[in-house]
Amino acid sequence: MSPKRALAKQLSLIGKSGIRDFFEIVQNQKGVISLGIGEPDFETPWLIREASIYALEKGETGYTSNLGLIELRKLISQYVLKLIGVEYDPYEEIIVTVGVSEALDCALRALIDPQDEVIIHQPSYVSYVPLVVLAHGIPVIVETHEKDEFRLSPIELEKKITPRTKAIILNFPTNPTGATESEQQLKALAEIVHKHNLFVITDEIYAELTYEGKHFSIAAFEGMKERTLFLHGLSKAFSMTGYRIGYGCGPKEWIEAMVKIHQYSILCAPSVAQYAAIEALSKGRKEMEKMVEEYKLRRNFLWKNLSSLGLTGCYPRGTFYYFPSIRTYGLSSRDFSYRLLQEGGVAIVPGSAFGQGGEGYVRCSFAARFEDLQMAVRRIEKWLKKIEKEANK
Ligand SMILES: Cc1ncc(COP(=O)(O)O)c(C=O)c1O
Incomplete structure (x- = not known):
């Protein structure tokens, strides 16, 4: 053959x-x-690059914990609390990944059974549909429109929900439209998620790049933390794309399932990059x-x-x-x-x-x-x- x-x-x-x-x-x-x-x-920024050089000089080049260095996870926990107002336990509710890209892949593979439907708002980042397909799920598209400033309409979302819907992927601020969601709009989406007992994967990699008003996360609404995986990373805001550091924060069981995949396919995010991320989060603001x-x-x-x-x-x-x-x-x-x-x-x-x-x-x-x-x-x-x-x- x-x-x-x-x-x-x-x-x-x-x-x-x-x-x-x-x-x-x-x-x-x-x-x-x-x-x-x-x-x-x-x-x-130079202080971050310098931290990676220093990590190399010190010989910090071995494997780390599958979850990532605990010092980094503690800093992520503090950073995310300040960013979206949700507190995650660094020991059980945070995993450091090879960019948000890997976190997305692990999150979907950990959640989706064959033929489960995952709702994606489009226009959207190019990875969502392929990653759902690779996880043997079925991507279901909700179009967003210029007249609504490319926000996700709760009514349009609800129309796409079927008994097979397992999760929705949100991305605000959105690549490619630059759209953001207000607190009120996210609340309306959270109510629908609750009503239909769905899960949410929220990719908020552009959170810091919000120019009008404050950034809100769906994870912050009542009852949402336990059904939401918050994804974020250092690629965009800290200009660290090549370092490949992202992370997922969410319910302990979901993180544990992601670790299972991550430990066999990746093992851990690069150690030197993790030291650079520690510097970024502690001194790079x-x-x-x-x-x-x-x-x-x-x-x-x-x-x-x-x-x-x-x-x-x-x-x-x-x-x-x-x-x-x-x-x-x-x-x-x-x-x-x-x-x-x-x-x-x-x-x-x-x-x-x-x-x-x-x-x-x-x-x-x-x-x-x-x-x-x-x-x-x-x-x-x-x-x-x-x-x-x-x-x-
Ligand atoms: C919306 C979105 N999510 C995730 C990624 C990938 O980010 P990372 O470098 O953390 O893998 C990108 C990169 O362009 C993106 O635009």
């Missing part, structure tokens, strides 16, 4: 990431300004807040300037993405992005990469230097004029 025929059938149900796909094209193009990648452009302030200035700039060029969309209240509509140009999001890349020298991501509901939109990241944002706006303006001229011929 050829290896291709021998491979797991489940894999044929998922495609390649639309973002990676597009960026293979970008990498072959010179002089491009990228507003494409979902990665901070800041170097990891000021540096983090400086970066968040800078993102806010860039958000203001990009939103104002792209809107005035006709690329209008929801004001991104969180994350480092702006998700404007391109419907008036009569191009698919892929063609729009491909032509802007080829003819205008700016890389953005087609909205279709984030699910069907993302068609008609593009994702522009403002995790880029201010000068690059300025240059990108100039290039986009020139290219839009060109395609408008062509359309009027």
